[in-house]
């Protein structure tokens with residue numbers, strides 16, 4: 769005969785949503801019928817979405833002046849708010865526009881999302897798993913999932929990269945992982961409260 773061990777809620781889990789407490793004692797478990805389920809499935813209408821160039825350029829210019837933001841995380845993201853907390857252009861697609869000043873290096877790191885870089889401006893090098901690719905305006909480079917990569921802006925003008933990644937769905941499933949920079953042992957998924965900048969070692973508010 770099997771023995772049932774009843775878990776007790778911790779203070780943290782019980783505090784997640786007091787309004788729902790009562791189903792299990794943990795506050796987040798609920799049993800619902802099929803009819804209730806289909807009422808809960810997302811029905812939100814999703815509209816097309818356009819982001820004006822002037823809007824993202826202005827925001828990126830502001831970030832470019834900010835010494836707190838490190839080169840590796842100096843980007844803005846294009847979000848369709850119709851997707852709610854699935855922050856992305858669509859539930860599966862992240863679009864970012866990243867700015868790297870001449871002479872800056874985005875240090876070697878990796879993540880399990882694929883990254884597609886299209887270079888809108890600038891010259892330099894993107895290195896993927898040791899292969900150093902030069903880039904210029906109009907080029908596209910793909911970095912496969914979990915491949916080490918770094919970016920080095922050279923020349924006289926800022927590098928601006930249009931970046932697409934498949935990470936929004938991964939983030940929702942808590943299967944998005946970073947190793948940043950190379951060798952950092954606490955490879956981890958980004959969860960609320962653990963990483964403001966997605967950097968494993970840096971807290972921009974502390975510098």
Ligand SMILES: [Fe+2]
Nearest residue numbers: 877879883917
């Ligand atoms: Fe990256």
